[in-house]
Amino acid sequence: MIVETGHYALVLALALALVNSILPAWGAASGDRRLMAVAPSASIAIFGLIGYAFFALTYAHVVSDFSLVNVVENSHSAKPLIYKISGVWGNHEGSMLLWVLVLSLFGAAVALFSGSMPQDLRANVLAVQSWIGSAFLLFILLTSNPFARLGAPPLEGNDLNPLLQDPGLAIHPPLLYLGYVGLSITYSFAAAALITGRIDAVFARFVRPWTLVAWICLTLGIAMGSYWAYYTLGWGGFWFWDPVENASLMPWLAATALLHCAAVMEKREALKIWTIFLAILAFSLSLLGTFLVRSGVLTSVHAFASDPTRGVFILAILVTFIGGSLALFALRAGGLKQGGLFAPISREGALVINNLLLTTCCATVLVGTLYPLALEALTGDKISVGAPFFNMTFAPLFVPLFVLMPIGQNLAWKRGDLIGAAQRVAVAFGAGVVCALAIAAWRGGPVVSVLLSGLAVYVIVGSFADLGRRVFASSANVGTVVSRALGVPRQALGTAFAHAGLGVTLLGLAATGWGAEKILVMKPGGRVAIGAYELALDSLFSRAGPNYTEIVGKTIVSADGRVKAVIEPATRFYPARRMSRTDAGIATLGLGQVYVSIADPGENGAVSARIFWKPLVALIWIGALIMAFGGGLSLSDRSFRIGVARRARKVAALPQPAE
Amino acid sequence: MLWLIFALLTGSAALSILWPLIKTPRGLSQGATEVALYKAQIAEIDRDAAQGLIAADDVESVKADAARRLMATETPARTPPKGRGSIGRFAVPAAAFAAPALAIGLYWMIGSPTLPDLPLEARRAASPERNELMAAVAKIEAHLAQHPDDGRAYEVLAPVYLSMGRASEAVRAYSESLRLLGETPERLAAYGEARVFAANGAVDSEARQAFETASAKMPSLAKPRFFLGLAAEQDGDAASARRIWSALLAEAPADAPWARVLRERVAALPDGASPAGADAETQAGPRASPGLAAKIEAMPETERAGAIRGMVERLATRLAQNGQDLDGWLRLVRAYAVLNESDKARAAVSDAKRNLAADETAIGRIDALARELGLEG
Incomplete structure (x- = not known):
């Protein structure tokens, strides 16, 4: 009952999104107040309906309702509760549902918190948001329906990919999506401004807090994802220039540029074209990322749910929205009024350089990501563009950015x-x-x-x-x-x-x-020195988890004869999928970390171990937290609240992740 | 309860569209916001100047910029927004009606409102017998996860899968048992049969090869020969089908339960003069059931009937979702006729004709089949 009503709610959300795509935009064009006023209530209702559908799918996962194909394919009755819940978005269908949920969340947030916006701008913003929503709801219902049912349900599911059975999955995708999909709102603002034809400080003032919200979430999401990869993939790296990582880095670069550019536009009415362009670009890169991950054109650790038939659909969405907005942009860009003037050496000028450098960075990442794909498509050669390319191109652009x-x-x-x-x-x-x-x-x-x-x-x-x-x-x-x-x-x-x-x-x-790395075969009782520390493999034993068995290498970390930490690196085996994963043992000592991962326990009671000493490594993620904190401080500035008559309202409040 | 929630969801969606008619909208015009914004901006310039963010001699010119923009907005030459008596009075209620209608239509096509939630706990509690069987299956599966080379376990599991309607898993289990225990005619025949079930009754080349090998190794085995006949029939080679099946019938023990059914099957072949072994009973009997592919196989093991019904149901569900499959409809009508469910067969005929109304040759073939099966009237 809950499952089917959830399915119906999703269909209803599509119908409502279609209505909301047309009426408010029509109202804004004809100056009809009633039609425009449909947008806020409908946007909130769409969010409610998709939220209910998401709840229904979560319920089905929690109670192991194997009459749903999605639950059979990605769940297992013995899976711990937290992974039953996070498993909802640990697969293609569910993650697309989370995608539209976040999309509708931002629509609803604009409806609720932007009462001081001009009505026609708001109507158009919400209409554009509904266009995107309709396209993706259609995609979900036609090609990736999480509510597809089975007449004869099996008694057990196939379990979730072990790499994803981790607390990281509970936090990383929702955060990343809040950032990724949150950029949809800047896109909707840009499109609405282009449609109404008024590209001015009002637009910039209202778009900035939303960009900031999306940017904060994206920053945290990327940092979280990198830490997750760091401790589960077991080779000690935290950034692999994997196309999927790049797919999240590109919108981040564009959003960072946009954030700076919108400030100039708001204060000085300059850089209008740039601002609009970056707003479109940021979300276009998000869409590109979605396409890369969801269409299965890549095969990487993230491509856990790929189906080539879906690619064409997303590609069509991609082409429509990017192409449409750029066409609109070309149509309107000519008619823009000249804004405030500034000298080359000024805050504005510095921000222009910032923009140039950031967009160039973005372009190099784009090339590095797409070139191998294009080459494979044209010649069939498979090449991999890795860290050397990015270190060579990315660093020379980022160093001047830091200096300036x-x-x-x-x-x-x-x-x-x-x-x-x-x-x-x-x-x-x-x-x-x-x-x-x-x-x-x-x-x-x-x-x-x-x-x-x-x-x-x-x-x-x-x-x-x-x-x-x-x-x-x-x-x-x-x-x-x-x-x-x-x-x-x-x-x-x-x-x-x-x-x-x-x-x-x-x-x-x-x-x-200054880090150190050692790869060796260790037996219980073995000792090894790394950095300033001495590691001793105390014992090797196996242990049963809820849906896996693991071999644990209890390791004692000591310095100057005193025990500093005891860590338990493990290698886990998940029988339902017949897959293994490593679970690194990490001891944070000061800001540095000792990192141990073990693999291939042999017959003779020995394991091969990778041991790292990584000084100050924690700063990488602490820095991201500080960046997000700075974003939050900026968001709380009173200048983002704009008082119109007596109806002073908060323009932006940090939306809470739903469910 | 289910319908109550459907109604509530529909109602709230419609209400969200109708909201502006219930509560008259108070919107802000562009002008009001702009004025407020630029006033705030001018105040902010002072703040920035105090912080040294703007050079003292630039303050006035920056302020003048903002003031110019402020003045430009204070004469809005736009037509005032319309409220009452506009197109919205009709468009909004129309949309409030259209959206639920669209949703109900789409859900009708893709949803399964009759399927209840099936939480695992409840299912376990509800059917202890089935549960025992499933527990046994799960046990063997767990055993196989640890000992993937136990061919005996696959051999035990495969027919159970088949009877549960999990034909493709049965195929995998049989192919594992073939690999681990080696080929015997019986095993090959069972493997082929599972393949046929998994392909909704079609004999593919792999299955055919299995039957041929089995038949060559042990010519007396009936099952592969039956399926080879079926393969010939599916290829449109009625003569070969008749030859194979007639030979099979001639060798059949007198009391073989499947012999009668096979005779009927032979009789139903195109240009079907009755085969040598056919007796008067068949000739005189009601021409109810040709197309007995599955039923013959069901005879020795009664559990198979469940599997066949499952297959037929799946086919019916699939066709309910996508009705443009003529072969599917023909197969479904035949299957119902085989199961002696002539009401359902008739319903399927009319459903098929409705779905394929645009296609005249399809209608012709459906009518022909209905005539052949005696489903008219």
Whole structure:
């Protein structure tokens, strides 16, 4: 009963989305208030219906209703409850359902929190959001229906891919989708602005908080995914330049550019074309990512549910939405009014450079991702573009970005003073140089690592240079300093934190150069030294989990004869799928980590072990958390709330992930 | 309860469209927002200037920019939005009606409202016998997961799968047992049979090869010969089918339960003069059931009937979802006739004609079949 009503709710959501695609846009075109007013209530209802459908599918997974093909293929009655729930989106059909759920969540959030928007803009935004929703609901119902039923249900399911049976699955996809799909709202805003023909500060003001929300979630989602890959794939890496990772990195780069660009457009009415273009680009890259992952053109760790017949459908959606918006863009771009003027050396100018660098980064990633696919399609040769390509192309673009970041922060709007700005970041520059020299003298090590850590320190200090100078300016009176510090706009504070977070991540990346790696065969009682630590394999034993058996290598980590940590790296076997996965043992010591993964337990009681010492590695993810925190600070700035008459309302509130 | 939830969902969807008619919308015009925005912006410029984000001598010109934009918005020359008496009064209720209608139509096509939720716990509690069988199957499956080379276990499992309607798993189990235990005529024949079930009654080349090998090894075995006859019939080679089946009948023990049915089958072959062994009883009897492919096989093991019914039901479900499959309909009508369910057969004939109404040759073939099976009137 619940299952079938959920199925019906999904169909009803499609019907409602179709209505919502037409009426509000028609109303906005003809100036009919009633038609426009359908959009908010319908958007909320669509979210409610898809939410109910999602609940129904979750229910079916939780109670192991094997009359659903989706449950049979991806669940198992012995699976722990958390994986029964997260397994809902650990497969193609369910993850598409989560996709439209997040899409409708953003639609509903705009309906609820954007009361101060001009009615016709809001009607068009929600209509465009419904176009996307209709297309994907149709895709789900026609090609990937999670509610497909079986007349003769089996008594047991096929279980979930073991790589996905991890707490990471509970958090990573919902977060990533909040970011990925959240960019749909910037796309809808851009399309709506193009349709209404008013591309101005109002548009920029309303689109910024949504971009920020999506960007925060995307940042956290990518970081989470990278940590997950780090501890489950068992070879100690955290970023593989895998096409699926690139698919999430490209929208992030575009969204970062958009975030900066929209600020210029809002404050100074400049860079309009860029802003609209980036808003379209960001979501187009999300769609491209969805296509790459969902169509099965790639075969990678993420391609857990691929079906080539679906590819064509998504490709059609992709072409329609990207092509349609670009056509609209071409049609309207000519008629844009000239915005505020600015000198080349100014905050605006710095943001233009930021945009150029970020979009070029994005383009290199795009090339690196699509080139192998195109080559395979044309010639049949299978090549893999990996870390060397990206290190060669990506790094030369990112290094100037890091160098310019603190300088840009110190430039004034409209007309800046480069020498003044350079003087202001001199302290930061000095800190970076001193740090690099100190590290070189103390640790030595690879030159790249030394230089990059210097750069990272420069970025971290430089991010706060401007704020510090203002807060501590001339007067040393404690009272003034405190009141000044409290008076700093949260947006400025957010910027500083986000930039510093990037520096922290860079420091973590730079430190990989001082890491150590050993691959060896170990027997219980064996000892090995790595970094400053000594590892002893205490015992090897097998253990039964709920739906797997594992061989655990209890390892004791000690330094100077004292036990620092006990870790239990394991290799697990899942009989239902006849697959194994490793579960790395990680001991976080300070900011560094000892990482052990074991494999292939042999007859003679020995295992092959990969052992890493990774100094400061935790900073990579801590940096991402700081970036997201900065985004949150910025989002809470009062300037994002716009008071119209007495109906002051919050423009944006961080939407809660549903279910 | 089910229908109550359907009604509630439909009602709330319609209500969400009708909302603007219930509560008169109060929207903001573009002008109001812009004015507020630029006023806020001018205030913000002061804030930025105080923080040193804008050079002191630029403050005025930046402010002037914003003020210019503010003034440009304060004379909105747009037509005021319409409220009452507009197209919305008709379009909104029409959409509120159309959306549920569309949803019900689409759900009718793809949903299965009659299928209840089947949580595992409830199913276990509901049918302890079936549960025991399934538990046994699960036990053997678990055993196989640990010992994938136990051919005996596959051999035990395969017919159970077949009787549960899991034909493709039966195929896999038989092919494993063939691989592990070696080929015997019986095993090959059973494997071929499972393949035929998995292919909804069609004898594919792989199955045919299995039957040929089995028949060559042990010519007296009836099953492969029956299926080879069926293969010939499916190829349109009625003469070969008749030859194979007649030979089979001639050798059949007098009390073989399948002999009578096979005779009827032979009689139903095109240009069907009755074969040598056919007796008067068949000639005189009602021409009810040709097409007995499955039933013959069901005779020795009564459980098979369940499997066949399962197959027929699946076919019916598939056709209910996609009715453009003429061969499927012909097979379904025949199957019902075989199962002596002439009401269902008649219903299937009319369903098929409705689905394929546009295709005249298809209608012709359906009518011909109905005549042949005596389903008219």
